[in-house]
Amino acid sequence: MQMFQGVRLAYFNCLTFGFPVTGTQLIVFAVLSVFVILLCFDKWNRRRFETLANKLKGPPDYPIIGSCLESFRDKRLTGLVETLTESNEAEERVTDDDIMSHVITIAAAGFETTSLTASYCLLLLAMYPDIQDKVYDEIYSVLGDGDEPITIDHTSKMVYLKQVIHESLRLFPTAPLVLRQLQDDVTIFSGNHTLPKGTVCIITPVITHYNPELYPNPKSFNPDNFNAENVAKRHKYGFIAFSGGPRSCIGMKYGLVFVTVLLTELLRKFSVHTDMKLSDIKLKLGVTLHNTVGFPITIQSRKKSSL
Numbered sequence: 001m002q003m004f005q006g007v008r009l010a011y012f013n014c015l016t017f018g019f020p021v022t023g024t025q026l027i028v029f030a031v032l033s034v035f036v037i038l039l040c041f042d043k044w045n046r047r048r049f050e051t052l053a054n055k056l057k058g059p060p061d062y063p064i065i066g067s068c069l070e071s072f073r074d075k076r077l078t079g080l081v082e083t084l085t086e087s088n089e090a091e092e093r094v095t096d097d098d099i100m101s102h103v104i105t106i107a108a109a110g111f112e113t114t115s116l117t118a119s120y121c122l123l124l125l126a127m128y129p130d131i132q133d134k135v136y137d138e139i140y141s142v143l144g145d146g147d148e149p150i151t152i153d154h155t156s157k158m159v160y161l162k163q164v165i166h167e168s169l170r171l172f173p174t175a176p177l178v179l180r181q182l183q184d185d186v187t188i189f190s191g192n193h194t195l196p197k198g199t200v201c202i203i204t205p206v207i208t209h210y211n212p213e214l215y216p217n218p219k220s221f222n223p224d225n226f227n228a229e230n231v232a233k234r235h236k237y238g239f240i241a242f243s244g245g246p247r248s249c250i251g252m253k254y255g256l257v258f259v260t261v262l263l264t265e266l267l268r269k270f271s272v273h274t275d276m277k278l279s280d281i282k283l284k285l286g287v288t289l290h291n292t293v294g295f296p297i298t299i300q301s302r303k304k305s306s307l
């Protein structure tokens with residue numbers, strides 16, 4: 001545990017409560033802490049975020065989001081903003097500033113997490129053509145080879161594709177750090193430590209997701225880790241790419257459906273290819289988890305079904 005500007009910091013993975021912490025894990029916690037301190041307290045980052053928020057708001061009349069608000073008010077568009085403006089008009093509980101903040105939160109939390117997840121999935125499927133074939137067979141069995149647009153019912157039948165998405169998020173949790181401040185003292189039963197109330201805890205899904213007690217051969221890509229049988233055997237916090245508890249990701253279901261639709265629409269028409277191997281991926285920790293070597297994928301039209 002460390003003190004930083006009067007804030008107590010503790011690093012542990014979610015399952016520290018149930019699993020022993022190794023020396024390597026502690027070193028990783030320490031390295032991560034440096035990033036997190038830079039991330040959370042660095043004035044430069046704060047300035048960058050304010051600049052982004054101001055660009056979106058655009059003084060003095062919020063030109064970008066403001067024009068959207070006008071469109072929603074005119075009923076030319078429907079969705080989140082319309083719902084919020086309607087509740088504003090009904091009870092005046094939601095101000096324009098509240099709406100701006102909600103839009104910025106949703107855009108910031110939902111955009112890069114989802115696009116990066118789709119990118120990692122495609123790269124992994126390009127690296128593992130046999131798994132890509134299995135995904136394509138599933139898409140073909142659900143949608144056939146017509147042009148029928150995918151619906152929500154179709155997405156619920158894409159069982160293997162969902163396993164692929166979860167396995168990709170296990171290896172590459174695109175939101176790599178979760179912070180919590182303890183409201184009460186917490187005792188960690190695996191180590192006889194008590195974390196005092198007020199401690200800021202940094203939870204790192206990567207550490208949990210690479211624990212060999214949860215995932216045999218944790219560094220390999222194996223969508224079967226997420227078949228029903230294996231999921232049932234694991235602790236529910238063995239997979240925390242969307243965090244857990246009451247403040248977990250509110251966009252989880254939407255994000256999963258979004259990635260499923262995107263991958264289905266792409267893979268039903270194209271196959272993806274790459275020369276890269278899993279070990280070539282070099283990660284860079286930030287607010288999201290980037291791959292510094294990029295996503296070098298080529299695509300080819302599918303001539304006919306593989307069934």
Ligand code: HEM
Pocket residue numbers: 105106109110111113114117169173174175178179240241242243244246247248249250251252254255256
């Ligand atoms: C694959 C895609 C996504 C991943 C991996 C992801 C991951 C996460 C994680 C780990 C958290 C928890 C942060 C914490 O506990 O402090 C979170 C929170 C959140 N996510 Fe997502 N997310 C994804 C997609 C989305 C989408 C599409 C939206 C919105 C449309 C969204 C909106 C939010 C919001 C608003 C929060 C804050 C919830 C709160 O503080 O109560 N996320 N997300």
